[in-house]
Amino acid sequence: MLFQLRCEACGCAARTLCAQCRDKLFAMPQPTCEGAVVAVAYEGIARRLILSLKYRNRRQVVPVLCALLAQRLIQHLPNVSTVCDVVTWAPTSKKRVRGRGHDQSELLARRLAKEIGVPCKRLLIKTSTNVQTGAPRLARLAGSVYSARNLRGGTHVIVVDDVVTTGTTMRCAANALREAGAQQVTCVAIASALRHGLRR
Numbered sequence: 001m002l003f004q005l006r007c008e009a010c011g012c013a014a015r016t017l018c019a020q021c022r023d024k025l026f027a028m029p030q031p032t033c034e035g036a037v038v039a040v041a042y043e044g045i046a047r048r049l050i051l052s053l054k055y056r057n058r059r060q061v062v063p064v065l066c067a068l069l070a071q072r073l074i075q076h077l078p079n080v081s082t083v084c085d086v087v088t089w090a091p092t093s094k095k096r097v098r099g100r101g102h103d104q105s106e107l108l109a110r111r112l113a114k115e116i117g118v119p120c121k122r123l124l125i126k127t128s129t130n131v132q133t134g135a136p137r138l139a140r141l142a143g144s145v146y147s148a149r150n151l152r153g154g155t156h157v158i159v160v161d162d163v164v165t166t167g168t169t170m171r172c173a174a175n176a177l178r179e180a181g182a183q184q185v186t187c188v189a190i191a192s193a194l195r196h197g198l199r200r
């Protein structure tokens with residue numbers, strides 16, 4: 001099968017993303033998101049690229065999304081490569097990974113780690129997807145519970161997600177990492193579908 005050279009955002013002849021769409025993507029304003037560093041709002045070109053990664057397995061959009069995320073993260077944390085020890089991600093359920101052929105958060109985390117020069121490791125395990133009634137409210141809201149591998153004291157972890165929707169995934173992942181010994185957790189995402197940051 002011939003590899004189609006089409007801009008993933010506008011469909012013109014280009015490799016992955018045409019120069020105009022790339023400029024538009026990088027010019028998108030950065031939303032303020034309390035509790036997380038988010039590159040852009042989940043709309044326009046950013047939304048189209050994320051959807052093509054998620055549902056059409058277009059892995060070639062990962063580098064451009066991560067270049068943007070790295071740029072925004074470095075603005076927020078200029079010395080990120082020295083203060084952060086490890087990059088990780090909140091894993092998607094195995095069933096979904098099988099269906100899609102990849103875990104988009106893992107792809108993004110691995111690429112972001114390369115961009116900023118920090119090692120990437122799988123630290124989180126999804127321990128449950130069907131949370132029982134009677135579980136803590138946060139867990140029920142999330143619909144998933146994570147546990148993390150033990151970390152050295154003082155570790156600063158970056159946890160990556162594609163889209164922040166309710167913020168509960170990020171919060172649960174961050175809590176698990178702190179319980180495992182992380183001193184600091186920086187949540188980062190490509191896009192935010194939230195209006196007012198992570199709800200507490």
Ligand SMILES: [Zn+2]
Binds near residue numbers: 010014020
């Ligand atoms: Zn285009």
